[in-house]
Amino acid sequence: MSFFPPSIPHIACPMDSIEQLQVDEELRKIDEEENWLHRRRSELRQERNAASPVSKLPNECLSMIFDLASKEEHARSKENRGIMRDRPTFRTTSTVVSQVSNHWRAVALTTPRLWSSIFLIIGRSRPRQKNYIEGLLEHVRRAKAAPIDMELSSGLFYRPGEYPLPELSSLELEIVSDLLPACRSLKVCLPPREASYSVLARLLIQDMPQLEELSLSGDAHSQAWTISMPLCSERLRSIELRYVQLHPVTLSQLAQVSSLRMNHSSIVTTKSERKPEQLDALKKTWQTNLMDERQSLLSLQVLQGATNLRHLTLQYVFVATPPEDLATLTFTRLDSLELAAGIQLST
Incomplete structure (x- = not known):
């Protein structure tokens, strides 16, 4: 197909200044009409929403409804043990x-409990990592002083020697470290590789x-990991506990425990109480403790x-009893007991 540029007589002559002003004025009027239509549509939507019964609820009731829905989502998350799955970072x-209306957003932003749940895979590659970090920090700010419910794992599948960590992954670790003292609930999935496990x-x-x-939760197909008790x-x-050895645990930390579930795991007790000022030194001297065989002892x-x-649930756990002790247990408050797959006493 041939193309022939227009000849000079077919090219429109530029408008004079008066005609240009007329066109500009017409465009201005159209813009004003368009803006008025947008405002009017917004007003009509607000009037329609105001007639809804939910809009007449006090903010406190609306906040409670949001909180109940959030708790139900958290409960479903706890039932699903597969923590390494494609899930959003935040509840x-x-x-x-917060995206339904301005009213709902205002109520949501003044309900810190809605922002207190975080699911995080440290080191997972994301297309916009910096934007993600900014979103994480904003989410934490909205939680304010509410106790944190955190699910944590690692996407740092490095082999030993592949340090230092990427800059943004280090920033994630700093954020999580600051959040842990405020945790009410902590669920951790330990990765199979040693270097990644060491980070967590x-x-x-x-x-x-x-x-x-x-x-x-450890990995059922890898070697057993030892975790220091927070x-x-x-x-x-x-x-x-699943496929994990937890130590050192003091009896005072277990005194108020009402639910204990163990699967291929161990708890190692100690008589000495650790103090907060000892934690920094413990971090520096801590080394990966890899057991050749799983020692599921309690x-x-x-x-x-x-x-x-x-x-109480014990699966593939050996209850160790010293020879001088009687293997007698009395539970005055026990509601449910599950002993599965080979539990036995060992001296």
Whole structure:
């Protein structure tokens, strides 16, 4: 197809100044009409929404509804043990309700509990990592002083010697380290590789005075990992261990535990209480402790000291009893007991 440029007589002559002003004035009027239509549409939508019964609820009731929906989402997350899955970093309830309307957004932003749940895979590659970090920090700011519910894993599948960590991954670690003392619930999935596991294991050597729920999951097909017990107060109510050896644990930390679930795991007790000022030195001297064989042991003393147990689950766990002790346990508050797959006493 041939193209012939227009000849000079076909090219329109430029408008004179008067005609240009007329065109500009016409465009201005059209813009004003368009803006008025947008405003009017927004007003009509607000009038329609105002007639909805939910719009007449007090902000406190609306906040409670949002919180209940958020708790239900958190409960579903706890039931799913596959922590390494394609999930958003933050709880979706808070994001969804804050996008419905200006009113809902204002209520959501003044409800810190909605922003207190974080799911994080440290080192996972993201297309816009810097934007993600900014979003994470904003999410933390909105949580304010609310206790944090955190699920944590690592995407740093480096081999030994592939250090230092990427700059943004180091920033993630700093953010998580600052959040851990405020954790109410902590669920950690330990990666199979040693270097990546070491990053998380050191991170858990923390003082967590608000911790109530602790869940640690190792890899069923890798060698067994040893995890240092976080320094936590008597608020601890629930412990769940899968393919992990937890140490050192004091009996005082177990005194108020009402739920203990163990699968191919061990708890190693100690008589000496650690102090917060000892944690920095412990982080520096901590080394990866890799067991050649899984030692799924639980001291009878632990069960005898956990007097508030209501739920006990032991799977593939050996209860160690010294020869001078009687293998007798009395649970005055126990509601559920599950002993599965080869539990036995060993001296």
